[in-house]
Amino acid sequence: MTAKDTKTIVAGTVIAMAMLIAGAQVQGVRDDRDFGPSSREDSLYIASGSAIHRLSVGYHSLAADLYWIRTVQYYGGIKRRLADAAVGILSDEPLPTDYDLLYPLLDITTTLDPRLNIAYRFGSIFLAEPFPGGAGRPDLAIELLQKGARARPEKWEYLQDIGFVYYWWLHDFEMAAKWFNRAADVEGAPWWLRSLAGMTMAEGGDRSSSRRIWESLLETPDNEWLRNDARWRLRQLDAMDFIDELQARVDQLTASTGQPPARWEELVRMGLLPGIPVDSDNTPYILDLGRVRVSPESDLFPLPDEPKRPPPGM
């Protein structure tokens, strides 16, 4: 290589680098400028899973992976924007009010790869949970799980999850017990599903039944997200147990003084509590007109509506 060649290469590299840096600068200026509201609305250009299956020319597993990643990004993106808004970080875009693409994305993903276990289990939990935690569509959660059960009849977990949606979100204990029993009928299903079905029929709405269901979800090795969700729910149930205990002490003080305590310190002073009670997030419980609640600042907030059995005879 001659000296002239070397000079040409060095000069060319310098010019190329300078152009790249200049381009990045211009891009930065454009991004910082306000050119009106951006149109970052999520959309699906092709809504049919079978059409995408064809278009993927045999690479449908890879296409399913890409749609799965998009599903996670979509769900996580909305959650993050809502969480940002909750702490005062607002963008120009209007806040999302639903997860309307969650089901179509999960449907496409599972059409492209009918064996993608996590899509059914993740999908059903977040479809069923009310907004802002999820889409608030237990009907679609059941539809997705039934699709999974058709694709993988050996997966008793999907039938258990359907029972769970009926139990936890629809409070239909008869249907829940029916689906737990159907899950128990699948070869290889754990023995406790049968007793769960019986317990649901007999004591549906009881907190211990809820705890057993969440514990069973915690035991599944499928996914850390699902296990984290189950752990969080179990912490919420612990908090509800503790709130019941605290409420009993508050009621005791109210009965003896004739008026509800305004501050925890009053219970501490009376020896009813060793200190200000905090939840597993280390956030103090709230005492509001004699009622004990979890603080909105706690990661446990909001506590779920407990399934309640209608009174006998109704």
Place this chain on the structure above:
Amino acid sequence: MNGTVWIAVNVFRESVRDKVLYNLVLFAILMLGVSFLIGQLTAGQDMKILKDLGLASTSIFGLFIAVFIGTQLVYKEVERRSIYSLLSKPIARRQLIVGKYLGLVLTLGVNLSIMTIAFYAVVAYESWVLGPDAAAAWETPALDPAMLKAIALIFVELSIVTAIALFFSTFSTPILSAALTFAMFVAGRFSEDLRNFDEVVESPLAATLAQWIYWLLPNLAPFDVRSEVVYGQPVPLGYLALTAAYGLFYIAALLVAASIIFSRRDFK
């Protein structure tokens, strides 16, 4: 050295000189990049997606090599006029075709072998990073040897695509040959639909025609067992043997047809 083998070895050397194996660097970067980023994006599906991507990439990278080099094999000799010196040697035209084909298949084989080693290495690394807790949720072990079955069928499928590309290149330009080969590849992936065409059309003539096209087109869908091995579904050795045998017969038919066309070409 036998003329066919001599040509095959030269095709391989030429592909190395043409830096065809550089795609391996791209493959390695892609796999390492994905293994690094994947945990942030997939909500626990890291290993499954890594395997899907690795197997699909070996197929796609191989497909591009088969099409873009396969369609150039004969054309370059004619364009550079080196065909005259080749044909003046004691080498039959059919040997030239078979030699060119074997040379590119050798290139693909070496390419695929190195990609397979890199793929297993990245999967082993990812498995080590994720640890035994994550492994409990996997449908198959990280270093499942069954993935080699999928890779073997990818190799046979790519060998068919190479034969198709070579066949078209004996009478057509590289651009047209590449377009036709891609079209055949896509049609081959869907050709099983033609078998049941009589269920969706009323015309018996159309149904018969579809049946004929089904037998004529390469049926490439059975070569795709990537999803099965990733989910630990059984892929019996009998299935592998029959599918590979079908591939070999189809390749033989294409090479014979390509040799006939090439032997009748006039290079004056």
